Amino acid sequence: MKETPINYDIVTQKINESPIESVGKASIRDIKKLVDQIEEATGKKYIRMEMGIPGLPPAQIGIEAEKKALDSGVAAIYPDIFGIAPLKKEISRFVKLFLNIDVSPDGCIPTVGSMQGGFASFMTVNRMNEKKDTTLFIDPGFPVHKLQHRVLGIKYETFDVYDYRGEKLRDKLESFLSKGNISSILYSNPNNPSWICFTDKELRIIADLATKYDVIVMEDLAYFAMDFRKDYSKPGEPPFQPSVSQYTDNYILFISSSKVFSYAGQRIGMMVISDKLYNRRFPDLKRFYTYDQFGYSMVFGSLYALSSGTAHTPQYGLAAILKAVNDGEYNFIEIVKEYGEKAAIMKKFFLDNGFYIVYDKDEDVPIADGFYFTFAYPGFSGEDLLNELIYYGISAISLAITGSKRLEGIRACVSLVKRDQFPDLEYRLTKFHEDHPVE
């Protein structure tokens, strides 16, 4: 029997009993189930880094506002599809104060999680122009966005940005956009899974080309202001969260409340459409919608068809949170900084034990410490490494499912790892390093 931190035989038995052929290729949910079973059988806790879910309590201001709204009887009434007025106003204030952009409340639309904002946008932007029916993903990315494309039957193209940082991004993007079939560009910033953040130079390149080829940039700010290298927490004061919206009018922003306000369970997000795009008319939209105006087609076409708007109470909750943030009374960044502090410590354990960070730089600057990081070990593919780490009480996911070409890489999410587990993590990585010496 091999001596591993988690009983070798039990782990092997549980893998064999599951439908999983290779832990390194399994989906996030499959890994979660397997690890739950091993934990139960061995009584040992894993360092669980597979799920990207918040690990902090929800913003209390939101909960109070939701209770009040519920007590006032809103449950009986259909919410307006375009969102309740106080929330639209606070979203518009929020983007002015933290992104320094002017967007009318019309284009500030609550959605059922940022996930629905994406779904509705993918539908709408790929129907604006008969010739432009394909989304371009700047990968690595959030796997569910690709699932949404497949479910909708919408085409996408993709490339891994690893080799195309800085000025190199221009030619790479142009090679796709010049073909004429691309409707839109999608990326997350900070990036899930790699935690790279585009520099201003890169955002400018994306914006310039989006304007030149008239494509829409869908910028997913699910981890808004969580690049802790800079302090984006002061409303109305620079520095502002970097965004393509500084440099082009062709944008839709998705701002999730799941991570920044630890509000994932209430499924409320924000979709922000530039005034210019909101009011633009695209005759081809009439193939699917009553209107040719973009904003109307999005709201009264796509969002109406999907869910008839967003539940009332989470809208009141988010409105109250945003008001406190906008008024400078609630510093959400101070709270989520915990993720960055944990990441710095955890990354050091990995680096001290022969591992390296895969996506390690933004151009020539080391990446920030935040919600995720990527790692690899010399001589191992990502799949083999995950297959082995499961015996060491460490679970994570392979970068292979994120559109990354770095097949040696693994994504680690820090949110669910508790500080009192750090000694276990350090011991397990040290043991792994001893058992797998690097030549």
Ligand SMILES: Cc1ncc(COP(=O)(O)O)c(C=O)c1O
């Ligand atoms: C990049 C990215 N976009 C969108 C989402 C989904 O956000 P929401 O919970 O608001 O639907 C996530 C959640 O993990 C994410 O990582």
